Amino acid sequence: MPLRPIKIYARPALLLVYLVLGCTYLYRIRADHNWGDDFAFYLSQARSLTQHTVDQLIEYNLFCIKASSAEFFSPVLAPWGWPILLSGVYVFFGANIVAFKVLVILFFFLFLGMLYPLFKNKLNVVLLHFFILYLFASTYYFDHTTVVLSELPFLFFAALGLYLIDRYDGQSPTLRLMIVMGIVLSFATFIRTEGVLLFGALLAVQFRQALKNRVFTVGTWKRISIPYISAGIFTLLFISLFESGFISHVNHLKLVSAQTIAKSLERLFNGYGALFSVYLEQPLKSIVYGLFLFGFFSRFCRDLPISVFLMGLLAVFIIWPYHELRYLYLSFPFILYFTIQGLAGFSTYLFNGPVFAYSVAAVAGVIAVIGFSAHVGNFDRSTVTEGPYTVQSKEMFHYIREYTDSDAVVIFFRPRALTFFSERRSAMIFDHIENVISTGDYMVLANEKGSYFQIDPRTVDAYRQRFPTKLIEVFHNSQFTVFEIAKDG
Template sequence: MKNISRYNFFFTVFIIFITFIFCLLNHKKGHNWGGDFSLYIRQASSVLNGTIENLVKSNSFTVQESSDHTFSPVTYPWGFPSLLTPVYYFSGLNYSVLKIYESIFFIGFLTVFFFSIRRKFNWIYTLCTITLVGFNYNYISYTNRVLSEFPFMFFSFLTLHFIKKLEVESKTNLGVQLPVAIGLLIFFSFYIRTEGIVLLFTLFIAQAANLKGNLKVDLFNIKQCLKLIIPYLIFLACYILSKAVFPTGFTSHFGYRNLVNLDRTITNVIFYKNQLARSVYPNLPEWFFWATIIFFLRGVVFRFRTDKAFLVFLASIVTVFLVWPFHESRYLFTIYPIFIYFVLQGLRTFRRRSALRWIVASIIFVYLGLTINQTFQATIDSFRNRADVIDGPESGPSQEMFRFIRNRTSPSDVIIFFKPRVMNLYTQRNSLMVYNDIENVRRKGNYLVIYSKAGKVCQLFLSPKEMSLNSNFKSIFKNNDFTVYKILN
């Protein structure tokens, strides 16, 4: 049995290692235009340079004066920028290093996820679950971006793992170390992404369920009650301390609550259903996706009593994403592993029926094969094009334009650009995204930068002829992708 256990562990380590190699092989030079990454990096830089106040002032101006005020908070939660600071300190704006850092968090999540589910399956199902998540190309391709999803997944699932341990240890002699660790982890998950607050609710429900089934807990015993509330006290203390150290600009997220309505929720339901179907496998017929939903629901029923933490966390975070007025496919990253886990739990319930055993095995085998094949083919294509630079701020024309802005404009100038946070990062100039009115462009900016490939996306796009007829705009720089106009007032 020890040899079997050793082989199981070896295969799991091998799968996780291969996942890491796939991540590295899919990394390309540069970064996409995005925008979120630039604010994360600027926040990390401001921590190192002691310029947090300047950052808040600059990005407040960018958000408040742009045509769209909802494209960015004043600052993101400071957890992820804090994680970036040591890497940024030693490597600077080196995307290759930052992407490896992202990959390490993804691998860390897979490791935590393995330890969370290994006793809930036999080793074959555990290995299949880790493979389906780790080899999913959506995850692998996203390690090519500097975003907070993978650190959030790592700390969230580590918290869930410890909450499960709390359920077990509360039936014996519970010490204070575990409640303290859970409080710290919940806070830091929240400090990476605000939806991490649902972990507090997950903990509360898990504790309530334990109290109901654990007659040894004496609620009139001060020591036992204190152990129950330690995580909440730690969370509150950390939050108060963080407010004293960092500005809470990320709470501007809550100003969007007036945008919450039924129509947006319905739109989100349709969007996430389609995105989840693509995550399962993009080229399979829709009936296959609905079949996985049936298996998922069967798995939920089968594990309802034993996987309370997973289920409460899943239900809570799905609710947040459905009512939140914005949607992104990457928001599903935290949901998909739990979804796949319950799908396989649902399939597992059929194994006792010999007539269905081979059908279940065939479904899992086909799904694994398709997932691995998709990632393998995409990795080959990516490796063949590894010398290419991503169309973004690191491309040759972009770097040429940024150099011009740095050298030919003054620090007090305002640059109108379709990605103002990226302009801030690369040129240290205040920048606005203004696209609704040419008079607003003229009134608010000193320079206008037009990116030809973006068309009318987030920029006032006029043809060179139209611009030449307007005496307020003078072309002073042009390359293959960009035209820079000086605004004459």
């Protein structure tokens, strides 16, 4: 078949695939959320902005951290970037979880769209669209759009920042470009603190330019300094308007050890293998990682800002003493990019052209789409994810909100969620029931959670047998039991 007709039909066919995938993301939206209460942390901050209750929220969060059994489970405040974006939705739609999920999906679509200008001069058009399609059809990113967290918005701002750095490096930058770049890089840092690594990418580019030119004129110093001046002014304005509490998260570094680093390396190896494909067995995993390393080192200088940013992310993930697969979502697109570059280089070296790379990409793309289709086929819109949006959870939150004093302290295994949904101070106490009695006015037990971040229900039953007037059951449904804690005197 002649090549020209293929090109004519390829673009609308590709657009149709993207449209179908996009509609599938929107179709997946349900008015629910899981129990991970980071999302409630962000939403509480967004609401506090719209209601001018930031000081009260800080008081609640400080109490939660000090009273809880887990010392390091939460910062006082999350970085303000994501709550600010959420607050715009809150103004128009209130606490509508569907509206927040639409915003998350929108940022994921914007990120995928940003990949085209960022990589269009680095990958040929076939591999570039495979790259975007593979991420679009990733079941991991698909599932991550069902939670209201900051990873996907951060990816958009990181990609935008890298694109601006790339333009800064490849031309005589305009004043507007340098000012906008400084603002974007700063705001990315206020979405997630990993955004500071973008400044490392910019610094690496500037250092290479300085080594190349070796002549420092007034124009050179302006080119170097203006992005940082712009970022500095924006940061000063930002922190003058918004309280900073996320710096307290650096306390977690006290937990870093040789054992945590070794565990992180193991989890990184297995985690990236899962993101490439659940079907990736050990021999194939080694080949894929080999292609990544080949692509990374062969393109390191040509893609310097992306390389430095990725190295920084990997260093953070290795050092950080906790691990969740969602952290790897920040770096996987760039690992995938270098893997594709390695595949293209290998194909050119052995087969004198991209045909082999196209073939491998096509097979991987078909597998990804089939896996995505099967994943979507198992989706049931009628179910509600276990979490704060089940009927039983809503009943419990309603009871707390309507039948407890506004200054009551409620002990619960997800305290930030209880604070958001019931507007009460809360703490997560799971070590000793005596601490629950002395700290709380009410205790909510999740009936089927056992000792998961709460006092085991069996311990509660034994305590009530010893002190029958101390814990008074005031509410019960199939998921929760609420006890009022009687105070002496």
